[in-house]
Amino acid sequence: MNLAVREGLLSFRRAPTLSALSVTTIAFSLFAFGLFGLVALNLRQALDQVGDRVEIRGFIADGTAPEAMSVAVEDIQQFPEVAGVTLVTQAQALERARRELGEFEDVFEPGLLPASIEVRLGEGARSPAAVRAVATRLAAYDFIDDIRYGEEWVAKLYRLRTIATAVGLALGLTFALVSMIIIGSTIRMAVLARAKEIQIMRLVGATDGFIRAPFLIEGGVKGLLGGVVALALTGATYLAIGRFVVQAAFFGPLLAIAGILAGGALGVLASAIAVGRHLREVR
Amino acid sequence: MIRFTRVAKTYASGLPAIEDVSFHLTRGEFAFLTGPSGAGKSTVLKLCYVEERPSGGEVRLLGQSSVLLTARKIPTLRRRLGIVFQDFRLLPDRTAAENVAFALEVTGASAATIGPKVLRVLDKVGLKAKADSRPHELSGGEQQRVAIARALVNDPLLILADEPTGNLDERSTRGVFDLLQQINAGGTTVLMATHDLQLVRASGLRTLEMQRGRLVFDSGAGRAGTPAAGTEELA
Numbered sequence: 001m002n003l004a005v006r007e008g009l010l011s012f013r014r015a016p017t018l019s020a021l022s023v024t025t026i027a028f029s030l031f032a033f034g035l036f037g038l039v040a041l042n043l044r045q046a047l048d049q050v051g052d053r054v055e056i057r058g059f060i061a062d063g064t065a066p067e068a069m070s071v072a073v074e075d076i077q078q079f080p081e082v083a084g085v086t087l088v089t090q091a092q093a094l095e096r097a098r099r100e101l102g103e104f105e106d107v108f109e110p111g112l113l114p115a116s117i118e119v120r121l122g123e124g125a126r127s128p129a130a131v132r133a134v135a136t137r138l139a140a141y142d143f144i145d146d147i148r149y150g151e152e153w154v155a156k157l158y159r160l161r162t163i164a165t166a167v168g169l170a171l172g173l174t175f176a177l178v179s180m181i182i183i184g185s186t187i188r189m190a191v192l193a194r195a196k197e198i199q200i201m202r203l204v205g206a207t208d209g210f211i212r213a214p215f216l217i218e219g220g221v222k223g224l225l226g227g228v229v230a231l232a233l234t235g236a237t238y239l240a241i242g243r244f245v246v247q248a249a250f251f252g253p254l255l256a257i258a259g260i261l262a263g264g265a266l267g268v269l270a271s272a273i274a275v276g277r278h279l280r281e282v283r
Numbered sequence: 284m285i286r287f288t289r290v291a292k293t294y295a296s297g298l299p300a301i302e303d304v305s306f307h308l309t310r311g312e313f314a315f316l317t318g319p320s321g322a323g324k325s326t327v328l329k330l331c332y333v334e335e336r337p338s339g340g341e342v343r344l345l346g347q348s349s350v351l352l353t354a355r356k357i358p359t360l361r362r363r364l365g366i367v368f369q370d371f372r373l374l375p376d377r378t379a380a381e382n383v384a385f386a387l388e389v390t391g392a393s394a395a396t397i398g399p400k401v402l403r404v405l406d407k408v409g410l411k412a413k414a415d416s417r418p419h420e421l422s423g424g425e426q427q428r429v430a431i432a433r434a435l436v437n438d439p440l441l442i443l444a445d446e447p448t449g450n451l452d453e454r455s456t457r458g459v460f461d462l463l464q465q466i467n468a469g470g471t472t473v474l475m476a477t478h479d480l481q482l483v484r485a486s487g488l489r490t491l492e493m494q495r496g497r498l499v500f501d502s503g504a505g506r507a508g509t510p511a512a513g514t515e516e517l518a
Contacts, residue, residue: 003388201389203332207355207389
């Protein structure tokens with residue numbers, strides 16, 4: 001294995017131009033993938049933020065005993081779909097309305113606005129069906145007069161999310177596939193450039209595994225280097241966008257490391273396919 | 284050592300390259316394989332080092348039968364052979380010593396044993412002083428000596444040489460041939476394809492002559508192929 005590592009790394013010195021070309025190609029195809037990932041990440045975060053506002057509001061009938069309300073709040077808190085429950089008393093409702101709609105301050109009189117229970121839903125429970133289910137259970141309390149949760153809006157948001165996920169998945173797979181094809185043909189060039197060497201290795205009795213090993217290492221290293229360059233390019237683009245266009249989110253450290261490792265894995269995989277194909281063809 | 288029994292080889296193009304070839308080479312022999320270009324000499328050698336498989340008949344080599352040999356066993360078989368080509372097949376970006384070491388490295392030999400062994404065979408072929416030269420810095424004859432050193436470094440039982448002097452001038456040819464004879468004197472069997480009839484006649488060694496894919500003459504026929512010789516191939 002020692003030898004395989006040495007041979008794998010020596011290939012960079014023996015064919016510096018081709019190696020640089022491979023790394024650049026890998027870097028740019030991963031860069032394209034990284035940019036796409038960045039867009040997907042930000043889109044997702046934006047949708048999540050909007051999703052945080054999915055809320056059910058149950059209006060409480062006048063004259064309900066405060067104890068009944070707090071029992072209900074505790075009850076609702078136990079629903080698995082529920083992320084948080086807030087009780088808004090009549091006084092608080094009035095206070096909030098005055099603050100939010102300052103110019104109509106005089107219109108609001110004490111007792112005009114009903115008390116309400118505001119229910120925020122967990123991330124997994126924002127589909128229209130889940131929201132409706134919680135709303136129905138809420139309506140079952142007999143002191144609840146009315147329920148509001150913007151049914152149409154929830155449905156729209158949900159559809160948008162589904163579309164974003166599907167498009168993201170399709171684009172992501174396409175990008176990954178294109179990257180793999182490009183990386184695969186680059187590595188194949190490296191393999192073909194060393195066809196003579198492979199032939200000689202075979203004649204002196206090298207096993208296929210022995211021939212393959214340096215190429216896998218070479219491909220892995222190229223992939224990792226490509227990943228690092230791609231991450232740097234994506235980072236630079238992100239900073240430029242942040243400065244001149246809009247503040248956005250960037251990959252966390254785990255995702256960044258995963259991206260580099262994915263580059264390495266892609267390199268190994270592409271090499272394995274390219275060498276395997278070559279070894280079969282020239283047998 | 285080598286036994287061909289009614290061996291035929293037809294390539295994908297459909298034309299038979301060799302047909303009904305039978306001969307037997309015993310341990311320690313030196314034999315020439317002669318004939319015009321296209322007679323099937325290279326095919327015979329390729330069948331020996333299993334680059335090709337026979338379409339008919341059986342090739343037995345170092346106790347292995349072509350009928351039973353699996354692809355996985357080919358590398359181990361080749362490590363016991365030394366193969367030399369007309370075009371040397373050296374790696375241009377490596378020194379003479381590295382080219383020779385290459386053949387040992389693929390067998391998984393330890394670094395400690397490789398160095399001394401490489402120098403010993405380079406010494407044997409008279410190129411110890413040029414161990415650090417790259418192929419383009421060497422003459423044709425010297426490059427072929429490096430190739431022979433590479434073939435020798437695994438202590439092969441058999442050397443297969445396909446027109447090893449085909450690209451060399453008379454003096455280098457003589458040198459390479461002498462070297463192969465010297466190796467043969469050490470007990471290694473040598474099968475050398477050539478169309479240098481002068482060399483063949485002057486040597487008085489066993490000659491197998493091919494024409495249009497058939498073995499038309501074997502100066503050693505009758506001598507080889509005896510039951511006593513047959514037992515030797517299990518070595």
